[in-house]
Amino acid sequence: MSASNRLIEATSALRRDGRRGLSPYITAGDGGLDRTCALLHALERAGATCCELGVPFSDPIADGPVLQAAADRALAAGTTVDGIFATVKRFRDEGGSLPIALMSYCNPLGHRGWPEACAQAAAAGVDALILPDLPVEEGAPVRAAAEAAGLCTIFFAAPTSSDARIQSAVEASQGFLYVVGRTGVTGAGTTFDDGAQGFLQRVAGLAGELPTAVGFGIASAADVTAATQHADIAIVGTALVRHIHAAGPDDAAAVSAAESFVRELVAGTGAPSTS
Amino acid sequence: MQDTRFGDFGGVYAPETLMAPLEELEQAWRTLRADAGFQAEMQSLLQHYAGRPTPLTHAERLSDELGCELWLKREDLLHTGAHKLNNALGQCVLAKRMGKTRILAETGAGQHGVATATACAKLGLECVVYMGEVDVARQKPNVLRMELMGARVEVVRHGQRTLKDAINEAMRAWVSDPQAHYVLGSALGPHPFPSIVADFHEVIGREARAQVLDQAGGLPDLAVACVGGGSNAIGLFRGFLADESVALVGVEAGGEGPETGRHAARFSGGTPGVLHGCYTWLLQDADGQIQHTHSVSAGLDYPAVGPEHADLQARGRARYEYATDDEALQAFAALSEREGILPALESSHAVGWVMRERDVLQGKRVVVNLSGRGDKDLGTIMALRGGSAADGADASEVVA
Numbered sequence: 001m002s003a004s005n006r007l008i009e010a011t012s013a014l015r016r017d018g019r020r021g022l023s024p025y026i027t028a029g030d031g032g033l034d035r036t037c038a039l040l041h042a043l044e045r046a047g048a049t050c051c052e053l054g055v056p057f058s059d060p061i062a063d064g065p066v067l068q069a070a071a072d073r074a075l076a077a078g079t080t081v082d083g084i085f086a087t088v089k090r091f092r093d094e095g096g097s098l099p100i101a102l103m104s105y106c107n108p109l110g111h112r113g114w115p116e117a118c119a120q121a122a123a124a125g126v127d128a129l130i131l132p133d134l135p136v137e138e139g140a141p142v143r144a145a146a147e148a149a150g151l152c153t154i155f156f157a158a159p160t161s162s163d164a165r166i167q168s169a170v171e172a173s174q175g176f177l178y179v180v181g182r183t184g185v186t187g188a189g190t191t192f193d194d195g196a197q198g199f200l201q202r203v204a205g206l207a208g209e210l211p212t213a214v215g216f217g218i219a220s221a222a223d224v225t226a227a228t229q230h231a232d233i234a235i236v237g238t239a240l241v242r243h244i245h246a247a248g249p250d251d252a253a254a255v256s257a258a259e260s261f262v263r264e265l266v267a268g269t270g271a272p273s274t275s
Numbered sequence: 276m277q278d279t280r281f282g283d284f285g286g287v288y289a290p291e292t293l294m295a296p297l298e299e300l301e302q303a304w305r306t307l308r309a310d311a312g313f314q315a316e317m318q319s320l321l322q323h324y325a326g327r328p329t330p331l332t333h334a335e336r337l338s339d340e341l342g343c344e345l346w347l348k349r350e351d352l353l354h355t356g357a358h359k360l361n362n363a364l365g366q367c368v369l370a371k372r373m374g375k376t377r378i379l380a381e382t383g384a385g386q387h388g389v390a391t392a393t394a395c396a397k398l399g400l401e402c403v404v405y406m407g408e409v410d411v412a413r414q415k416p417n418v419l420r421m422e423l424m425g426a427r428v429e430v431v432r433h434g435q436r437t438l439k440d441a442i443n444e445a446m447r448a449w450v451s452d453p454q455a456h457y458v459l460g461s462a463l464g465p466h467p468f469p470s471i472v473a474d475f476h477e478v479i480g481r482e483a484r485a486q487v488l489d490q491a492g493g494l495p496d497l498a499v500a501c502v503g504g505g506s507n508a509i510g511l512f513r514g515f516l517a518d519e520s521v522a523l524v525g526v527e528a529g530g531e532g533p534e535t536g537r538h539a540a541r542f543s544g545g546t547p548g549v550l551h552g553c554y555t556w557l558l559q560d561a562d563g564q565i566q567h568t569h570s571v572s573a574g575l576d577y578p579a580v581g582p583e584h585a586d587l588q589a590r591g592r593a594r595y596e597y598a599t600d601d602e603a604l605q606a607f608a609a610l611s612e613r614e615g616i617l618p619a620l621e622s623s624h625a626v627g628w629v630m631r632e633r634d635v636l637q638g639k640r641v642v643v644n645l646s647g648r649g650d651k652d653l654g655t656i657m658a659l660r661g662g663s664a665a666d667g668a669d670a671s672e673v674v675a
Contacts, residue, residue: 057563058565059434059443059551061443061551064447075564080562105549106288107548107549107550107557107559107565110549111546111559112563135287135289135290135294137279137294138287158290158291158292158295160295160296160453161294165294165295169291180291180292183452183453185447185450185451
C-alpha cells in the first residue's frame with residue numbers, strides 16, 4: 001500500500017497522537033449527488049477523521065430500514081456508480097481532503113470487474129473499499145485489484161467471529177478494521193455494556209497496530225465516547241442519515257444539520273481513553 | 276470452508292456475522308450426512324411421515340396427444356403438496372441435532388414456508404417465515420396453513436415484495452439472531468446451502484431413475500424441471516447426471532416473454548453477479564442493481580438461479596429454456612383436463628415447455644418433475660379464467 005493513502009495517514013495519525021476519531025457514513029445520492037458533494041465538505045469541516053460513502057444497492061441484506069430507505073431514495077434519484085465516482089472527483093477537485101472509504105455490496109462494483117472498479121475508484125479519489133458481503137474467504141481478487149490501484153481494503157470483525165477469523169481480517173485490512181459492535185443489521189441501538197466492551201477489547205488486542213473502527217447503532221456523543229473506549233474510531237451511519245433526511249428537501253439546511261450533528265459527535269471523541 | 280464453488284459459481288458472499296454460523300452448519304452437515312443414525316431418522320421421516328417414495332405416473336392421454344412418452348415424477352403427492360418438504364425436514368432435523376430451537380425461513384409461493392412450518396410442528400421447533408406482501412396475497416391458502424401449524428408469518432413490505440425481498444428480510448433476521456437456524460428453501464444462497472439443499476432433494480432423481488427403468492424399461496431421453504432457485508430441478512438432475520444420454524432441461528419463467536423485460540429467465544436475459552450470498556446468473560441492470568422480475572408463478576419469480584445450475588449450463592451438461600405465463604397456463608389446463616392432476620403453476624412451466632417443443636420431442640421419453648400441486652394457485656387461475664359454477668353461489672340460508 002502506498003504511504004500516501006489518505007486513510008492510512010489519517011488513522012495512523014490518530015494512533016500516533018493518542019486521539020480517537022469519528023467516521024460518519026452517508027448514502028451517496030440520497031438527496032442527489034450535489035448534496036452528497038456538499039455533505040462531504042461539511043463532514044470534513046466538522047472534524048471527521050474519514051468517512052464512509054455508501055453505494056446504494058437494491059438488496060442491502062445487512063442494513064436496517066433507515067439505510068434501506070436511503071438506498072431506495074438514492075436509486076430512485078438515478079444514482080449510478082459512475083455518478084458517485086464523478087462526485088468524489090469533484091470533491092477532490094474542490095480541495096476536499098477527507099479520506100473516503102467507499103462502502104458497497106459486492107455486485108454494483110464487482111459487476112464492472114474488480115480491476116476496473118478499483119482503478120476507477122482510485123482515479124476518482126477514493127481511498128478504501130468496505131464490502132459488507134465480502135468475507136476474507138472471497139477477498140483475494142478484490143484485494144489484488146485494490147492493492148494494484150492503491151486502495152485499502154477493510155474487512156470485518158463481528159461478535160460471532162473467532163480469534164482466527166479476526167486475525168485473518170486484520171491481515172487483509174489496511175487503514176482500519178471494521179468492528180460490528182453487535183449482531184444485527186444497521187440502525188438498531190447498541191448498548192456498550194461489559195459484554196460489548198469485552199468484545200471490543202478482544203478485537204483491539206488482535207488488531208495490534210491496525211486501528212479499529214466500531215459501528216452499528218452509535219447515535220450520540222455519549223455513544224461515541226463509550227464506543228471509543230477500546231476502539232480508535234466510532235462509525236455513525238443510521239443516526240446521521242436520519243438526521244440529514246429529517247432536515248428536509250433544502251440542501252443548505254441538510255448540510256448545515258449534518259455539520260452541526262457531526263461536530264457534536266466529534267466532541268464525543270475527546271473523552272479520556274481507558275484502554 | 277471446503278468446496279464452496281461449482282466451477283466458477285457459488286461461494287460465500289455473506290456478512291461477517293453469518294460466517295461463524297455458516298461454518299458451524301457446514302461442519303454439522305459434513306458430520307451428519309455420514310452419520311447412520313441421522314440417515315435412518317431421515318429415511319423413517321421421509322417414508323412414514325412425508326410419504327416417500329412418490330410415484331412416477333405415465334401421463335398417457337397427454338402423451339398420446341403430444342406424440343411423446345411423458346412421465347411425471349409426482350412430488351405433488353408428497354406431504355404438504357410439493358418437493359419442498361424433503362429439504363425442510365432435512366434441515367430441521369439437522370438444526371435440531373445442532374441444538375437449535377428457533378427456525379427462520381423465507382418463502383415465495385408459500386410451499387417452502389408450509390414445509391418448514393410442518394417440519395417445525397413435527398419436530399417441536401419455533402418457526403418464523405418471511406413472505407413478500409404480493410406473495411401473501413396471491414398464495415393466501417399457504418399463509419393460513421403456516422399459521423394453523425403454529426408458524427409466525429412476517430409480511431415483507433419492502434422492495435418488490437416477493438421472494439427476493441423475503442430472502443433479504445430472512446437474512447437480516449438471521450444476522451440479528453445467529454443462534455437461530457435459517458432454513459433456506461432453494462438451492463441458492465451462500466455455501467453450504469446450495470449443496471445441502473441439493474443433497475436433501477437428490478432423493479427425487481434417485482427414485483425417478485429407478486422407477487423409469489422399472490416402469491418404462493429404460494432411461495428417459497430428457498429430464499425436465501422448472502427452475503426458480505432450482506431446488507426441484509437439481510434434485511431431479513442429480514439422479515441422471517452420470518447418464519450422458521439423458522438431456523437435462525431446466526425451464527425458467529418466461530413471464531410475458533424475455534423480450535418484454537417482464538420475466539424471470541436468468542439465462543436468457545441475465546449476466547453473472549453476486550446476490551444473496553453466491554455468484555451466479557442474475558437479472559441485473561447495467562449498474563449491477565437487481566432487476567424486478569415477473570412470473571405468474573410466485574415460486575419462479577426470482578432474479579437469481581442456483582449456482583450448481585450455472586455450472587451445469589457452463590459445462591453444457593444441462594440447458595435452460597423458458598416457458599411463458601401463457602404456456603404454463605395452457606399446461607395447467609392440459610394436465611387438469613387430460614390427466615386429472617392440478618399442477619402447481621411452477622411445475623406447469625416444465626410441462627408447458629414440453630408441449631411447446633412437441634415437434635422435436637416426437638417419440639422421446641420425457642420425465643418431468645411435477646414439483647408441486649396447484650391447489651395454492653386456484654385463486655390466480657380462476658381470476659385469469661373466470662367462470663365457475665361456484666361464482667355467486669350462496670350458502671347463507673343453509674348455514675343459518
